[in-house]
Amino acid sequence: MDFGTAFSKAAATYAEGRGGVSRTRKLLPLHIGGVAGSKSTLIVPSAMFIDGGRIHLGPHALEHFHRAGDDRREMLQSFKMVLGAYDFEEALDWRLSRAIDPDGNFKRGDLIVIYLAYLLELIEQASPTEMGSVFGPDSTTRLRYSRPGWIPSRQSAAYAAMERLFQTAAHVRKQLGDELLTPEGVPSARAVDALAGAVHNAEPFTNLDGAIYEAGAVAACHFIDPKCPDCLIVADIGAGTTDFAGFIRHGDKIDVVDKTTRTILIAGDFFDRALMNLLLRKGGSFKSLRQQDALWRSMLANVRDMKEEMIATGKTRFRIDASKVLRCRLSEFIACDDYIAGSDFIAESFEKSATEMARAMKGRKQKRIGIVFSGGGVHLPSTLATIKKLKSHIRGVRIKLLPAVPKWANDLNSEKEFATLFSQMCVAFGTAISVPNQVQSRTSISELA
Numbered sequence: 001m002d003f004g005t006a007f008s009k010a011a012a013t014y015a016e017g018r019g020g021v022s023r024t025r026k027l028l029p030l031h032i033g034g035v036a037g038s039k040s041t042l043i044v045p046s047a048m049f050i051d052g053g054r055i056h057l058g059p060h061a062l063e064h065f066h067r068a069g070d071d072r073r074e075m076l077q078s079f080k081m082v083l084g085a086y087d088f089e090e091a092l093d094w095r096l097s098r099a100i101d102p103d104g105n106f107k108r109g110d111l112i113v114i115y116l117a118y119l120l121e122l123i124e125q126a127s128p129t130e131m132g133s134v135f136g137p138d139s140t141t142r143l144r145y146s147r148p149g150w151i152p153s154r155q156s157a158a159y160a161a162m163e164r165l166f167q168t169a170a171h172v173r174k175q176l177g178d179e180l181l182t183p184e185g186v187p188s189a190r191a192v193d194a195l196a197g198a199v200h201n202a203e204p205f206t207n208l209d210g211a212i213y214e215a216g217a218v219a220a221c222h223f224i225d226p227k228c229p230d231c232l233i234v235a236d237i238g239a240g241t242t243d244f245a246g247f248i249r250h251g252d253k254i255d256v257v258d259k260t261t262r263t264i265l266i267a268g269d270f271f272d273r274a275l276m277n278l279l280l281r282k283g284g285s286f287k288s289l290r291q292q293d294a295l296w297r298s299m300l301a302n303v304r305d306m307k308e309e310m311i312a313t314g315k316t317r318f319r320i321d322a323s324k325v326l327r328c329r330l331s332e333f334i335a336c337d338d339y340i341a342g343s344d345f346i347a348e349s350f351e352k353s354a355t356e357m358a359r360a361m362k363g364r365k366q367k368r369i370g371i372v373f374s375g376g377g378v379h380l381p382s383t384l385a386t387i388k389k390l391k392s393h394i395r396g397v398r399i400k401l402l403p404a405v406p407k408w409a410n411d412l413n414s415e416k417e418f419a420t421l422f423s424q425m426c427v428a429f430g431t432a433i434s435v436p437n438q439v440q441s442r443t444s445i446s447e448l449a
């Protein structure tokens, strides 16, 4: 499972056939987007919208938010970010604003649990029948999740908190099942009861197999190819964070290289806000703060699509009302101060990681470093410029930019959508195929900027 800030993804691996030497291992994406009714069959927007006493999840959250057309309301997005915070357990206890939870039924942690229960149900329904049931007493399926880069001193507490969230989510899923997937949404009262029931249920969720660091999962995914260089730098540009980390493969083990890991909060969401600010500046005057606030909220629900459209076609537009449309060209966007500052910071952080990686190569015969870009942020026009800059700065090593889609993955599925989304899917693939404790950090990891 890869519960991403913007999109959730899932992949599975299982041994085909029964016993004997002919068993082959299959690796496959789980089409949770297909089950959820998303635009894409592979990814599900990590979104929730509470309205009319019901909780709408995934793509239905977006539909209902747009349908409600109430500019005082807010859809819950990017809520995974809290799990990367320093002391996130406390933040799980916070109540949400009435714009998000109008009846004041839930704490932040409750909504994360309900979303995770939804994700578990999507996985159950998207899993091929050959795998057998994912849940239930006879299930032999193990569930592993990808996790953000936690500060080392916080890791065991963070793991324990995540386990509790999944534990509760598994019980909520058991009680709500199919109801989590209905386009009409889950009645809030049902969710409140299921949460209360889950808290009192002491039965452990034994299928849970622990977590893998997201950038480590990307490395594990690319190391499947025996021809992949043994030294790899991963740059995972997601929605909430960009993670840089260097890895060295030793047989079956993958070491995180000391001082190469960096997690920065400049990623897709940052560029979304940059686009919104630019559009607001271009839009000129808005009468009141309330008007600006309403406009901001309504843009927030559309901005990912607008940014993606602009990068694909060179321009985008946002309709405020019948008479006013805000327009923006890609050329204006990449020239704006926020965009330049964000891309420069990504480039600088990348360069620091790569410099540390090059240092760690001293004494090694092989001086080849592979670089992999992953995450939806690979589409940002600045990433290629970043690598060009980097190549001219890092001396004494050969740097090879690996293809975004490794050859084995091309063989897996030739659909165009699969190739386009692979950079976002690879955390889920790596999480599925890595073995517990495969990715190890010998020393401290993760510097939160």
Ligand SMILES: Nc1ncnc2c1ncn2[C@@H]1O[C@H](COP(=O)(O)OP(=O)(O)OP(=O)(O)O)[C@@H](O)[C@H]1O
Residues within 6 Å of the ligand: 003, 004, 005, 006, 007, 008, 080, 237, 238, 239, 240, 241, 242, 267, 268, 269, 304, 305, 307, 308, 311, 312, 374, 375, 376, 377, 379, 380, 423, 424
């Ligand atoms: N074609 C595209 N063009 C531009 N941006 C894109 C494109 N596709 C996805 N993105 C952006 O990539 C981000 C989502 O990427 P991804 O799914 O890797 O993030 P995530 O895993 O949800 O986030 P995180 O890893 O930070 O938790 C969003 O900001 C989205 O707008």
Ligand SMILES: [Mg+2]
Residues within 6 Å of the ligand: 004, 005, 214, 238, 239, 375, 427
């Ligand atoms: Mg991600």
